[in-house]
Amino acid sequence: MLDYPFNFSYIWRHFDRLWSGLILSLELALVSILIGMVIGLALALVYTGGGRLARALVAAYVEFIRNVPLLLLVYLVFYGVPSIGGFSYGPTTSFVITLSAYSGAYLVEVFRAGLDAIPRGLIDAGKAIGLNAWQRLVYVRLPAMFRIVLPSLSNTYISLFKDTSIASVIAVPELTYGAQWINFNTFRIIEVYAVVTPMYLVTGYGILFALQQLEKRFVIRR
Amino acid sequence: MRTAIESLPFLWQGLLVTLEVSALVVAISLVIGVVAGVGIVYGPRLVYWPIRLYSDLIRGIPVLVLIFFVYYGLPALGLNLDAFWAAVAALAAFKTAHVIEIARGAIQSIHYGQTDAAKAIGLTFWQRMHHVVFPQAVRRFLPPWINAVTDAVKGSALVSLIGVVDLMLAVQKVIGRTYEPMPLYVTGAIIYFLINYTLSSLSRRLETRFAHIRE
Numbered sequence: 001m002l003d004y005p006f007n008f009s010y011i012w013r014h015f016d017r018l019w020s021g022l023i024l025s026l027e028l029a030l031v032s033i034l035i036g037m038v039i040g041l042a043l044a045l046v047y048t049g050g051g052r053l054a055r056a057l058v059a060a061y062v063e064f065i066r067n068v069p070l071l072l073l074v075y076l077v078f079y080g081v082p083s084i085g086g087f088s089y090g091p092t093t094s095f096v097i098t099l100s101a102y103s104g105a106y107l108v109e110v111f112r113a114g115l116d117a118i119p120r121g122l123i124d125a126g127k128a129i130g131l132n133a134w135q136r137l138v139y140v141r142l143p144a145m146f147r148i149v150l151p152s153l154s155n156t157y158i159s160l161f162k163d164t165s166i167a168s169v170i171a172v173p174e175l176t177y178g179a180q181w182i183n184f185n186t187f188r189i190i191e192v193y194a195v196v197t198p199m200y201l202v203t204g205y206g207i208l209f210a211l212q213q214l215e216k217r218f219v220i221r222r
Numbered sequence: 223m224r225t226a227i228e229s230l231p232f233l234w235q236g237l238l239v240t241l242e243v244s245a246l247v248v249a250i251s252l253v254i255g256v257v258a259g260v261g262i263v264y265g266p267r268l269v270y271w272p273i274r275l276y277s278d279l280i281r282g283i284p285v286l287v288l289i290f291f292v293y294y295g296l297p298a299l300g301l302n303l304d305a306f307w308a309a310v311a312a313l314a315a316f317k318t319a320h321v322i323e324i325a326r327g328a329i330q331s332i333h334y335g336q337t338d339a340a341k342a343i344g345l346t347f348w349q350r351m352h353h354v355v356f357p358q359a360v361r362r363f364l365p366p367w368i369n370a371v372t373d374a375v376k377g378s379a380l381v382s383l384i385g386v387v388d389l390m391l392a393v394q395k396v397i398g399r400t401y402e403p404m405p406l407y408v409t410g411a412i413i414y415f416l417i418n419y420t421l422s423s424l425s426r427r428l429e430t431r432f433a434h435i436r437e
Binding site: 004066067068069071072073075080084164165166168169179183189190196197201 | 299300372378379382402407411418
């Protein structure tokens with residue numbers, strides 16, 4: 001079974017594709033989580049403070065995104081939307097839009113739970129020293145919320161980083177696309193995955209470790 | 223819109239494949255995952271470490287990479303699987319890691335006093351599992367596990383990328399013939415939504431039902 005002739009020279013020759021792919025994967029995940037956080041925060045505030053219609057709309061968005069495969073959303077945004085909108089965008093832009101909307105839906109729930117978990121006394125204390133609703137949000141609720149949801153944010157970032165592999169299906173040159181390119185052009189299949197898998201693992205666990213250090217410093221345990 | 227309706231019988235064939243892949247993945251991962259989950263909690267180090275390593279490795283790589291590896295990579299090592307079974311194997315391997323963690327969490331959430339009490343009245347290991355730990359742990363296990371099932375249904379769309387004609391690829395094929403992407407993607411999305419929304423509502427209902435039970 002293992003008389004397979006290993007030959008890594010092709011992988012090293014094209015390693016720049018994998019490296020730039022890895023960087024792009026990290027960037028895609030980062031941009032998407034930043035936009036997703038804006039969406040998630042806005043909608044979580046609408047949900048906690050809004051009327052019935054607003055709540056229903058937020059819930060519809062969240063449930064739709066969470067119950068449909070990411071792959072289908074990627075196709076829908078890249079091939080579907082431009083076909084009726086009469087405009088077009090590149091695969092990378094399209095994927096960032098998709099992944100942002102996707103992470104936004106997950107982060108609404110995270111932020112909503114975070115806002116709920118803020119101790120009542122903290123908000124009352126804000127009222128007692130005379131902060132208005134806006135000031136309480138900016139100086140009391142949001143800082144407390146971010147420190148509560150930090151672990152969920154780390155997990156979301158890492159899972160988005162892994163989800164960027166799906167961008168390969170619309171030819172965004174991220175890490176999995178690089179792997180497939182080498183795979184189809186050199187047929188050194190085992191070697192490609194022997195290199196790409198550790199790249200995902202080391203990066204993923206590296207980010208996890210780094211973010212855990214950050215959590216130790218800032219997080220408020222519920 | 224008409225093409226979307228006319229294509230429904232073809233999509234139905236795809237949906238059956240999606241359900242078949244999902245059911246196989248869920249069944250295989252449930253059996254192996256629960257056994258390995260018990261192993262990771264109660265097993266000696268020799269059992270603990272391989273399972274820990276497996277779970278952390280598998281959960282650290284994208285499932286798409288796993289699917290490509292099993293389908294394109296394993297034949298080079300002499301193991302030939304057709305697209306359907308390669309997809310099932312990869313998705314099941316991935317899902318098993320998640321079930322292990324869900325089972326581990328559920329078992330560990332049961333207070334050790336329960337096990338001590340069961341030991342005190344002389345129950346053997348399997349009696350303790352059967353009469354004391356499992357009946358309580360299953361309540362903690364079910365809601366996250368049903369979420370994992372919806373994840374399996376959503377994840378099964380990735381099998382379209384190695385040529386298994388599931389719902390996702392059926393949608394793609396109809397679009398290839400009709401050049402009307404939007405109605406078909408929306409139809410596909412609605413079908414996935416209906417399956418998964420049913421499952422996730424079930425999970426929420428179970429969660430509220432078990433919420434009042436305190437150990």
